[in-house]
Structure formats: C-alpha cells, structure tokens
C-alpha cells in the first residue's frame with residue numbers, strides 16, 4: 001500500500017486530492033506542516049508527499065516554492081482539484097448560534113465574500129480545514145463553524161449548513177513529490193524548473209524568447225527573491241511540451257542563458273478533478 005504524506009488531516013482537501021490521484025488503497029500520513037510532508041518523504045516514512053502550491057482564487061503558497069528547492073525531492077506529478085467549500089457545524093447548531101468560523105487561511109481567502117456578509121462572526125485561522133472540523137466534533141462546539149470539504153463533514157459527522165460558499169469556482173493545484181522519480185521519459189509532458197539569470201537588462205526576456213522560439217508553453221512564472229538583498233530574483237517556471245524533443249532543447253537553451261538552473265521535476269500534466 002502506498003504511503004502518502006499530506007499536509008492536514010483525513011478529510012482535508014489534500015486527502016481528497018490524494019484519493020483522486022492514488023485511489024483509496026493508500027495509507028495516509030497526516031502532517032501539520034509542509035516541512036514535515038517533505039521530511040516524511042526524505043526519511044522514507046512516506047513514498048509520496050502532496051503539497052498544495054496555488055489556488056485560482058487565493059493565489060500562490062510562496063513558502064512552498066522555497067521548500068521545493070531546499071527539500072531535495074522531485075516533482076513527479078500534479079493534481080488539480082476543484083475545491084468546494086462548506087460551512088459545517090456540530091449537529092443541532094444553527095447559524096444564529098454561531099460566534100466564530102475556523103478554517104485554513106487559504107480556504108478563508110476563497111470565501112471572503114461569504115465572510116464579509118457575516119461580519120459579526122470572528123474568523124480564526126487554523127492549520128487545516130479538516131482540523132477545524134475535527135476540533136468542533138471533539139469538543140462538541142456549538143458556537144463555532146468550520147469551512148471544509150464535504151468529506152470532512154462526513155468524516156467528523158458534522159452538519160453542512162451551507163455549501164458552495166467559495167467566491168466563485170475555485171481550483172487548487174497540488175504537486176506530487178517523491179525522492180526519485182522513475183517515470184518513463186515518454187510519459188512526461190511538463191517540467192518545473194528554477195533559474196537565475198544575469199542581473200542585466202533583457203536577461204529574462206532572452207529566456208522567454210528561447211521558450212517561445214521552441215514553441216514550449218510557459219504555464220507558470222513565479223519570481224522569488226534570491227537570498228540577501230541585492231534586488232535579484234530567481235524564477236520558477238512550469239513548461240509544457242507538445243513533443244519530447246522540446247525538453248532537451250529547452251533545458252540546453254535555458255542553461256546557456258542562466259547563472260543557476262535546477263530541474264525540480266519532469267512529470268505528466270495533471271488531471272482536473274471536479
């Protein structure tokens with residue numbers, strides 16, 4: 001049985017993403033932080049780790065980019081999940097009983113319109129959506145609601161008062177991490193890389209022109225400060241290939257235009273699960 005380290009608990013969106021990607025014959029290693037997800041895989045306590053990296057409404061989880069570089073793991077896949085947010089309570093609680101709403105900060109951001117319309121309720125961040133749901137159940141809290149998945153409501157036996165409370169359709173992209181990927185080269189059509197260019201006019205433009213000339217699709221570009229304060233930046237790039245010849249060419253071209261280049265993983269473009 002595959003051992004999967006996730007950030008969060010059973011019933012979290014990481015759990016949902018793991019079920020879609022690996023099926024239900026998995027052993028879940030619940031972690032409080034993304035750092036411990038990485039450590040579990042590094043220390044062979046898990047075969048794979050799942051790490052949310054960005055959400056279509058709430059934006060990027062920037063610290064995870066740094067973890068990808070420091071971690072010594074490789075990206076071997078991705079999962080895109082439509083996240084559906086639900087307001088859930090201890091059985092018997094009604095909305096007028098509530099004083100507080102708890103959830104993960106990324107979920108809170110995705111439901112900002114709903115929360116603006118319920119200003120009287122205190123909003124409290126937690127480490128995990130499912131963690132908030134479990135907390136309510138374990139402590140029989142009747143004045144607190146959680147924002148979490150329907151899987152969390154089922155897992156912790158809570159009542160959903162309102163579903164679909166995200167601002168609009170919301171998708172989270174998760175990376176699948178492993179120690180060493182043994183994926184067949186021909187099965188892969190996407191790569192994530194990190195590079196630093198020279199700090200001079202046009203350096204990034206040259207990189208982008210090379211990507212464009214090779215007809216490679218740049219699906220993501222994220223800048224990140226290089227440590228120290230020299231006002232220089234590194235760039236995380238996701239590249240999508242339409243034929244395998246493009247891969248080696250683009251790596252070769254970009255290496256010649258970069259001061260630093262790191263391959264963070266070559267993998268298959270993820271499916272979207274709704």
Ligand SMILES: O=C(O)C(=O)C[C@]1(C(=O)O)C=C[C@@H](O)C=C1
Pocket residue numbers: 007008011012013014015052055061083104106107127128129130172
């Ligand atoms: O708290 C959870 O349920 C998680 O799986 C974490 C997380 C995140 O890190 O973005 C995952 C997906 C949703 O965007 C909200 C929260």
